[in-house]
Amino acid sequence: MLKEISSVFSFLTIFPSSSATLENVAKYMYIFPIVGIVIGLLVGSIGFGLSFFLDPLLVSLLVVASIAIVTGIHHADGLADFADGLMVKGSKEKKIKAMKDLSTGSAGIVGIVLYLVGLIITISLTSGFDLFRAILISEILAKFSMVLMASLGTSASLGSNSPFVEIMKDKRKLAAAFVIMLIPIAIIGETTGLVMLGVTFILTMFILAISTRSFGGITGDVLGATNELTRLASLMVFVSI
16 A cells, blocks of 8 residues: 555655555545645745745745655646647647647747746745645645546546546545545635635636637646646635735
């Protein structure tokens, strides 16, 4: 069991695991929110400590850099590919082909730049313990959004997403992920956390609708983009309430 769990951590972070097979990760996808808790605690603690010594904008930049380092920028690449796929005109097959292209197009570059700028600005608007809470909650919700997406969506094509979509059709796993996510959100986030959760549901459904219309379903890149966009959206909600 521990080997399987470690494979999930390896999949979502830079920490290596010898048992990190796609099948193991998909089987235990419902514990993604636990990984979000660990990432949130680590990066949130860094931001909390730095906020006592540095300017908010510098703290924000270092927090975003920490997220990138810990996660290995795995899902940011998915966001870039997702943007490239959406911007291509033509059939669903042509859009999927654009997402699979190893080179990043102009839409992907613009998407990543806007995303990073949005993260830095948003995080700079909070500090201290509120900064810690914002990062922790957003990371939990980002990971849960991928579980929710896999549970509700269908595969656009056979690929890395397929095992996740197939296994997450077991609603008991979705229920387990929901409970794992909800407990810290309700305790730490209180009312704000519940509003952030509501936005996570809405945004995930919106991305699912766009992906189904554009690609005929979801892909691994769509899952990665959902993670990134949910993180940013939930942080924006936190600093706006």
